[in-house]
Amino acid sequence: MNKSVFDPRTKLAVILCASFTMMIPVGWEEECLFVTCLFLLFVWSGFWKKGLALYLLFLFLTWTDQRLFTQGDHLWVFILDFFSVGYRRLLPTIMAAVFAVSGTRNSEWMAALQKIHIPNVLLVPLAVLFRFFPTLIQDFKRIRQAMRFRGIGMNGASLFLHPIQSLEYLLIPLLMSAEKTATELSATALVRGLATDTRHTTVYDQKLQWRDAFVLLVLCGFLLGGVWLT
Structure with a gap:
């Protein structure tokens, strides 16, 4: 199906x-x-x-x-x-x-939003948003994996029981990764020409x-x- x-x-x-x-x-x-x-x-x-x-x-x-x-x-x-x-x-x-x-897919969403003539001032932030959270989840998994390699095991309970360690080992790297991800995704959206006023083509019919x-x-x-x- x-x-x-x-x-x-x-x-x-x-x-x-x-x-x-x-x-x-x-x-x-x-x-x-x-x-x-x-x-x-x-x-x-x-x-x-x-x-x-x-x-x-x-x-x-x-x-x-x-x-x-x-x-x-x-x-x-x-x-x-x-x-x-x-x-x-x-x-x-x-x-x-x-x-x-x-x-x-994210590309299908972008093509649909372009088809209903969503303004570029909304289209570019949405393009970044659609790709931001999946990328952030992948970064979170990589950070957890790197912590396990270094012998730092933190489960759901320890995140609340040890807030200083959570801030040092997890939240700060995640925030730095989120800032870098948002910048890269914004640049990608602009490179793809989403901010231009010309008509965009798409492979999705x-x-x-x-x-x-x-x-x-x-x-x-x-x-x-x-x-x-x-």
Whole structure:
């Protein structure tokens, strides 16, 4: 199965719709229906394992909220219920973001943003941002590997138990690497001509297919329904 079956512009619309539903008050039924549709998009794209994990997390948070609501008026109940509802409200946007980055290359995203005429003042920072975090994660892994070679073992607990060592061995090298990475990526974006006003060419032939039109139609239905219900 081709795991990149949706146009990046459609994925961007999914993120915007998920963000919109987070800002407006929607009922539990509408929220559950929207998350179910997001899960079906994961299945349709071939990333059903990611979708299933996030969908089960949503069901767990929903179940937790329903159980805590009937446990009385204790302070700990209010605190746990607050975090449960908060994370559940954020989860559709997180699911949409994970769906958007799954199976879509950075170059495809840049081609899609150029096609919808995103200004260069936004395009160049986005080009740097799309490549910054994956590169930073690789640098973090290399730093951890270099620490193991030198006999410096730091797990998740020791990062908090020994903050001075964490700062010296991990955070400072990571910040220096991040500064160098950001500078190099910015130079790369400028060398590729992303800041020019001329038309850019791309090897990706991006066209909206029937599946994209179907998803956009469903999103419009959710948006209109959410506005009407509020």
